[in-house]
Amino acid sequence: MSRYTEITPELYELAEKVKRNCVIDPELYQKYDVKRGLRDISGKGVLAGLTDICEVHSYTIVDSEYVPCEGKLYYRGIDVEEIIAGFTEDDRYGFEEVTYLLLFGELPTEKQLQEFIQQLEHYRSLPPSFVRDVIMKAPSKDMMNTLARSVLTLYSYDEKADDISIENVLRQGLQLIALFPLLAVYGYKAYRHFHFGKSLVIHPPKAGLSTAENLLYMLRSNKQYSKLEAKILDIALVLHAEHGGGNNSTFTTHVVTSSGTDTYSTIAASLGSLKGPRHGGANIKVMQMFDDLKENIKDWTDEEEVARYLSDVLNKKAFDKSGLIYGMGHAVYSISDPRANVLKQYVKSLSEEKNMQEEFALYEMVERLAPEIIARERKIYKGVSANVDFYSGFVYRMLGLPVELYTPIFAVARISGWIAHRLEELNNGGKIIRPAYKSISKHKPYIKLKDREQNVELKIAER
CATH class of the missing domain: 1.10.580.10 (Citrate Synthase, domain 1)
Incomplete structure (x- = not known):
C-alpha cells in the first residue's frame, strides 16, 4: 500500500475525534425547524430561487x-x-x-x-x-x-x-x-x-x-x-x-x-x-442491487422470495446494508416519476430485441412489490414509486454500455x-447564494497550550 493512501494508527485516532466531536443532536433540527436537505418533513422543498427552464x-x-x-x-x-x-x-x-x-x-x-x-x-x-x-x-x-x-x-x-x-x-x-x-x-x-x-x-x-x-x-x-x-x-x-x-x-x-x-x-x-451515489450514481447502485438479488434468490418468478429479499435490504440485512431499495422513491415525486414511465415503454421493446424478457419481468415485479414493502415497514410521509434510475441502468446494460460510463x-x-x-x-442573479446555518456551539474560553494536557485528562475522567 502506498504511503500516500495508508490509514495510519495516528489517522484512526484523529478520525475518532471527528466522529466524537462533530456530532449534532438530531432533535435540534426539529427544535430549530431546520429543513434538512432544504426540504420539510413532507418532502416539499424550501423555495430558494425561481427558474423558467x-x-x-x-x-x-x-x-x-x-x-x-x-x-x-x-x-x-x-x-x-x-x-x-x-x-x-x-x-x-x-x-x-x-x-x-x-x-x-x-x-x-x-x-x-x-x-x-x-x-x-x-x-x-x-x-x-x-x-x-x-x-x-x-x-x-x-x-x-x-x-x-x-x-x-x-x-x-x-x-x-x-x-x-x-x-x-x-x-x-x-x-x-x-x-x-x-x-x-x-x-x-x-x-x-x-x-x-x-x-x-x-x-x-x-x-x-x-x-x-x-x-x-x-x-x-x-x-x-x-x-x-x-x-x-x-x-x-x-x-x-x-x-x-x-x-x-x-x-x-x-x-x-x-x-x-x-x-x-x-x-x-x-x-x-x-x-x-445519491444522485447520478444511483443507477449503478440499482444494477448492483439486482445482481445481488439474482445471486441470492433461487426463483426470479417467486414473488414471496423476491419480497423477502427486498425486506432484508430495507432492514439492512442484505446487499450493502444501507437500508435503501435503490431506484425506489424520489425527493419530489411520490405517485410516479414521469421519466421512469416513459423509459419503461421502450425498455420492453429493447428487452425483446436483446432476449432479456426475464430480467424485464423481474424489474416489473420489484417495481410493484417495493412500494408495498416500504409502506408496510417504514414510516413515510409521501408515496414511493420507481424513479428514472430504476430503469436507466437496465437500459444501459442492454445497450452493452460499460458500468463505468453510466x-x-x-x-x-x-x-x-x-x-x-x-x-x-x-x-x-447578482447576489451570491449564501443560506444561513445556525451555530449550536457553546462559548468557551481559550486554554493556553501548557494547560491543555490537564484539560484533556479532565475530559477523559468525565467520560
Missing part, C-alpha cells in the same frame, strides 16, 4: 392542501412526454432539439435546428494533443473524475476562460455540450487500456450523427449499432437533460455561478455533485441543463 410537478393544491398527483416534467413549459412523442413520431432524434429548447427558451424551426446541430458539430473536436497530453495521462478508474479533470484542463486552452459575459459563456457551454461525449468515451478507452491492457482504439465522432449515435459509434470497436439502440439512448438523454433548479448538481451550478467564477470551475463542481452518460445529458441554468443565473 424546467418544472417538476408532483402535487396539486386542493382547499389549501397539498395533494400528491402523477408526476409531470415540463421543459420550458412543454410536457416532456409530448416532446418525445413529437420527435419519435417524426422518426427523429430529439436531444439536440431539447438542448436548443432549454438554452434559448423556444422550440427551433427546422432551419434553426439544422444550424444548431452544425454548430455543435463544429465544436466537436478537442484541442490538438489534448487526448495524448491530458486524457492518456494518469487515467482515473472513475470516469466522473476524468470528466472533471478534463473540464478543468480545458480552462488552460481558453483565451477567454474568465469572461462571464452571456455571449462567451454560451460559446463555452456549447463547446462543453459538444465535447462531453468525447471526453467520457475517450476517458473510458484510456482507463480500460492502461488498467486492463485492452486494445486502445479511438474513433473520432462522425458528422451527421446525433449525440446518441455518436456515443455508440465512438464507443464500439466496430462502430455498429441498431436504430432502436440509438433511439432509446437518445430518449434517455432527453429524460436526463434537465430536472429543475433544485436537484443537487443543478443547485450546485447556481451556487458556484453566483460567486462569479468561470464556466469550467462551475461545471467541474456540478460533476462532483452528480458523481454521488453516470458520465447522465452528465452528457445534464450538461445541457447546467449550461441553461448557468446562463439564467448570470442573467438574473
Whole structure:
C-alpha cells in the first residue's frame, strides 16, 4: 500500500475525534425547524430561487392542501412526454432539439435546428494533443473524475476562460455540450487500456450523427449499432437533460455561478455533485442491487422470495446494508416519476430485441412489490414509486454500455441543463447564494497550550 493512501494508527485516532466531536443532536433540527436537505418533513422543498427552464410537478393544491398527483416534467413549459412523442413520431432524434429548447427558451424551426446541430458539430473536436497530453495521462478508474479533470484542463486552452459575459459563456457551454461525449468515451478507452491492457482504439465522432449515435459509434470497436439502440439512448438523454433548479448538481451550478467564477470551475463542481451515489450514481447502485438479488434468490418468478429479499435490504440485512431499495422513491415525486414511465415503454421493446424478457419481468415485479414493502415497514410521509434510475441502468446494460460510463452518460445529458441554468443565473442573479446555518456551539474560553494536557485528562475522567 502506498504511503500516500495508508490509514495510519495516528489517522484512526484523529478520525475518532471527528466522529466524537462533530456530532449534532438530531432533535435540534426539529427544535430549530431546520429543513434538512432544504426540504420539510413532507418532502416539499424550501423555495430558494425561481427558474423558467424546467418544472417538476408532483402535487396539486386542493382547499389549501397539498395533494400528491402523477408526476409531470415540463421543459420550458412543454410536457416532456409530448416532446418525445413529437420527435419519435417524426422518426427523429430529439436531444439536440431539447438542448436548443432549454438554452434559448423556444422550440427551433427546422432551419434553426439544422444550424444548431452544425454548430455543435463544429465544436466537436478537442484541442490538438489534448487526448495524448491530458486524457492518456494518469487515467482515473472513475470516469466522473476524468470528466472533471478534463473540464478543468480545458480552462488552460481558453483565451477567454474568465469572461462571464452571456455571449462567451454560451460559446463555452456549447463547446462543453459538444465535447462531453468525447471526453467520457475517450476517458473510458484510456482507463480500460492502461488498467486492463485492452486494445486502445479511438474513433473520432462522425458528422451527421446525433449525440446518441455518436456515443455508440465512438464507443464500439466496430462502430455498429441498431436504430432502436440509438433511439432509446437518445430518449434517455432527453429524460436526463434537465430536472429543475433544485436537484443537487443543478443547485450546485447556481451556487458556484453566483460567486462569479468561470464556466469550467462551475461545471467541474456540478460533476462532483452528480458523481454521488445519491444522485447520478444511483443507477449503478440499482444494477448492483439486482445482481445481488439474482445471486441470492433461487426463483426470479417467486414473488414471496423476491419480497423477502427486498425486506432484508430495507432492514439492512442484505446487499450493502444501507437500508435503501435503490431506484425506489424520489425527493419530489411520490405517485410516479414521469421519466421512469416513459423509459419503461421502450425498455420492453429493447428487452425483446436483446432476449432479456426475464430480467424485464423481474424489474416489473420489484417495481410493484417495493412500494408495498416500504409502506408496510417504514414510516413515510409521501408515496414511493420507481424513479428514472430504476430503469436507466437496465437500459444501459442492454445497450452493452460499460458500468463505468453510466453516470458520465447522465452528465452528457445534464450538461445541457447546467449550461441553461448557468446562463439564467448570470442573467438574473447578482447576489451570491449564501443560506444561513445556525451555530449550536457553546462559548468557551481559550486554554493556553501548557494547560491543555490537564484539560484533556479532565475530559477523559468525565467520560
